[in-house]
Amino acid sequence: MATVISNERLVNGVYHLRVEGDYGGTMGQFYMLRAWGAYPLLSRPLSIHQVNDDGVEFLYHVVGEGTEIFAELTPGDQIQLEGPFGNGFPAVEGKVALIGGGIGIAPLYYCAKELQGSDIYLGFSREAFRTEAFRPLAAELTVDVGGLILDRVDFTSYDHIFVCGPHPMLKAAQLKGIAAETTGKRPKVYLSLENRMACGIGACLVCSVSCRDGQRKACADGPVFLAEEVLFHD
Amino acid sequence: MPNTSATIAGVHFKNPIVMASGTFGFGKEYGKLYDVSLLGGISGKGLTLHAKAGNPGVRVYETASGMLNSVGLENPGIEAFLAKELPYWETLDTARIVNLGGNTLPDYVQGAELIQRDADQRALAGKPAVDMIELNISCPNVKEGGIAFGVKTPAAQEVVRAVRAATKLPLAVKLSPNAEDIAEMAEMCEAEGADAVSLINTISGMKIDVRRRSSVFNNLYAGLSGPAIKPVALRMVHQVAHRVSIPVIGMGGITSATDIIEFIMAGATVIQVGTYNFMNLRAGSSLVEELQQFMHDENISSLDEIRGIV
Ligand SMILES: Cc1cc2nc3c(=O)[nH]c(=O)nc-3n(C[C@H](O)[C@H](O)[C@H](O)COP(=O)(O)OP(=O)(O)OC[C@H]3O[C@@H](n4cnc5c(N)ncnc54)[C@H](O)[C@@H]3O)c2cc1C
Ligand SMILES: Cc1cc2nc3c(=O)[nH]c(=O)nc-3n(C[C@H](O)[C@H](O)[C@H](O)COP(=O)(O)O)c2cc1C
Ligand code: FES
Numbered sequence: 222m223a224t225v226i227s228n229e230r231l232v233n234g235v236y237h238l239r240v241e242g243d244y245g246g247t248m249g250q251f252y253m254l255r256a257w258g259a260y261p262l263l264s265r266p267l268s269i270h271q272v273n274d275d276g277v278e279f280l281y282h283v284v285g286e287g288t289e290i291f292a293e294l295t296p297g298d299q300i301q302l303e304g305p306f307g308n309g310f311p312a313v314e315g316k317v318a319l320i321g322g323g324i325g326i327a328p329l330y331y332c333a334k335e336l337q338g339s340d341i342y343l344g345f346s347r348e349a350f351r352t353e354a355f356r357p358l359a360a361e362l363t364v365d366v367g368g369l370i371l372d373r374v375d376f377t378s379y380d381h382i383f384v385c386g387p388h389p390m391l392k393a394a395q396l397k398g399i400a401a402e403t404t405g406k407r408p409k410v411y412l413s414l415e416n417r418m419a420c421g422i423g424a425c426l427v428c429s430v431s432c433r434d435g436q437r438k439a440c441a442d443g444p445v446f447l448a449e450e451v452l453f454h455d
Numbered sequence: 456m457p458n459t460s461a462t463i464a465g466v467h468f469k470n471p472i473v474m475a476s477g478t479f480g481f482g483k484e485y486g487k488l489y490d491v492s493l494l495g496g497i498s499g500k501g502l503t504l505h506a507k508a509g510n511p512g513v514r515v516y517e518t519a520s521g522m523l524n525s526v527g528l529e530n531p532g533i534e535a536f537l538a539k540e541l542p543y544w545e546t547l548d549t550a551r552i553v554n555l556g557g558n559t560l561p562d563y564v565q566g567a568e569l570i571q572r573d574a575d576q577r578a579l580a581g582k583p584a585v586d587m588i589e590l591n592i593s594c595p596n597v598k599e600g601g602i603a604f605g606v607k608t609p610a611a612q613e614v615v616r617a618v619r620a621a622t623k624l625p626l627a628v629k630l631s632p633n634a635e636d637i638a639e640m641a642e643m644c645e646a647e648g649a650d651a652v653s654l655i656n657t658i659s660g661m662k663i664d665v666r667r668r669s670s671v672f673n674n675l676y677a678g679l680s681g682p683a684i685k686p687v688a689l690r691m692v693h694q695v696a697h698r699v700s701i702p703v704i705g706m707g708g709i710t711s712a713t714d715i716i717e718f719i720m721a722g723a724t725v726i727q728v729g730t731y732n733f734m735n736l737r738a739g740s741s742l743v744e745e746l747q748q749f750m751h752d753e754n755i756s757s758l759d760e761i762r763g764i765v
Binding site: 253259260261303417419421422425426427428429431436441 | 477478479480484485487488500508509511512513514515516517520521522524526529681682710730732733734736
């Protein structure tokens with residue numbers, strides 16, 4: 222059990238949760254959280270937004286039963302965390318772009334802190350949030366509301382690109398990575414996938430991802446995958 | 456300390472808490488969180504003769520007090536299991552159960568033969584081997600095989616008879632709640648020489664996405680597990696335990712020591728814990744402790760005192 226330090230509403234439906242304790246983790250890893258007893262049944266995976274000496278932070282979007290309960294948390298409340306799980310983003314060198322769509326910006330803040338001086342692209346459908354926290358960490362910060370953030374990124378000018386966002390955005394990023402390759406510039410594109418999970422540790426196989434070399438587990442082999450490895454079926 | 460141990464066909468279970476197939480992998484992942492040798496046993500992820508990729512699309516959906524899964528028996532195949540996972544099992548002090556699935560009758564038979572051959576070699580080398588086969592004729596998530604064998608008694612009988620002939624290892628047959636007559640099915644297993652019956656597997660269920668106007672699962676239906684199915688599972692265990700004299704391995708929605716006691720009182724010899732492993736990653740170790748505490752508080756010195764008491 223851990224104690225909630227704060228749970229701040231940033232904009233409508235988006236919250237910034239800070240939890241006290243000695244919680245580690247690298248960029249792109251996640252925790253399985255629950256702030257209830259038996260129901261809802263499954264814990265909810267949330268990416269690490271940042272880790273520091275006080276504890277660990279999350280940024281989450283309220284979409285259903287579980288995150289609605291998270292939104293009710295106030296300082297001093299108890300919450301259960303298991304983790305950190307997953308592989309996380311690789312530590313890379315060279316020119317890096319971080320691209321986040323909506324709540325997909327959550328894991329990128331930790332990346333931005335670890336890889337200072339990246340170009341950061343944040344796209345939102347309606348309302349931007351948390352963008353000012355990214356500004357001091359970015360070589361260049363591009364924020365877009367209502368458009369397609371990927372249209373603002375020249376994939377050929379980066380060595381490494383980290384992407385987290387909704388499913389269609391991940392597929393589009395994969396295609397842009399492949400297109401960039403044909404120009405001779407070959408950025409390594411990494412995607413963070415958000416498959417439904419049950420165990421979060423690699424035991425149940427409900428989070429399976431089809432990859433070139435067969436089935437992989439989003440929770441244990443991912444959530445970060447090299448874009449070219451993933452086979453998107455739909 | 457209360458005596459929690461049980462024996463099935465010579466296989467010793469230090470306590471009745473066995474982790475259910477498909478919810479515990481091969482134990483390695485949970486082994487990082489607690490000492491899985493505390494457990495009575497582990498039933499590994501369902502294996503088929505050849506590796507299986509499982510079902511595409513959404514594989515899990517939460518329901519009221521339960522979950523639907525459509526994993527579709529994704530597994531590395533028996534040979535990969537024997538080479539890569541069994542060495543880890545060797546290091547454990549717990550009953551090792553292989554859950555065997557299949558698409559066709561020859562698949563099941565060849566699978567059982569492979570496991571038997573490996574066990575023979577290990578016995579010669581003095582190494583720990585698989586302790587028991589749990590024959591899964593009840594997976595609702597694979598189109599061919601699986602459940603097709605588990606619904607009608609004559610179809611099931613053919614598989615059980617063939618697998619019984621293919622292995623000397625203790626054999627438990629895992630029954631489906633979707634069977635036409637589960638008690639009749641269990642009696643058939645006993646008659647065919649099964650050493651135990653396991654029940655229940657998941658119950659066939661469904662979830663519709665009303666906006667997309669379609670089932671959320673590519674396979675249309677999926678398997679329901681978790682506390683939602685516990686009353687059904689308990690009734691079936693009770694029913695079957697009163698019809699057969701071989702041990703019953705009971706499961707379905709167990710999340711507490713009192714749930715375990717209910718199954719034992721209904722007649723189960725040992726129980727399995729499935730979905731609860733996802734609700735509490737340390738389910739195994741906490742249940743072992745809870746059960747001891749419960750038996751102590753209730754003055755139960757041995758599970759034999761209460762087994763089948765209802
Ligand atoms: C590795 C990983 C990291 C994530 N990081 C974040 C994050 O940092 N911030 C954030 O807001 N969200 C994140 N998500 C998505 C988040 O887990 C879901 O939004 C959340 O589980 C929804 O729960 P709910 O009870 O509110 O929704 P419900 O719709 O009531 O949930 C029902 C079930 O569906 C699952 N589910 C629903 N939506 C998703 C989804 N998009 N992805 C995966 N499972 C889902 C739930 O876990 C639950 O089991 C992440 C998902 C994964 C897999
Ligand atoms: C994700 C998942 C995968 C499963 N895979 C298997 C399997 O491979 N073989 C099998 O016999 N049962 C399988 N089962 C069924 C469980 O072993 C168990 O019978 C069932 O879930 C009921 O128990 P529970 O309510 O405690 O989960 C699976 C269940 C779940 C939830
Ligand atoms: S969530 Fe269980 S294997 Fe990934």
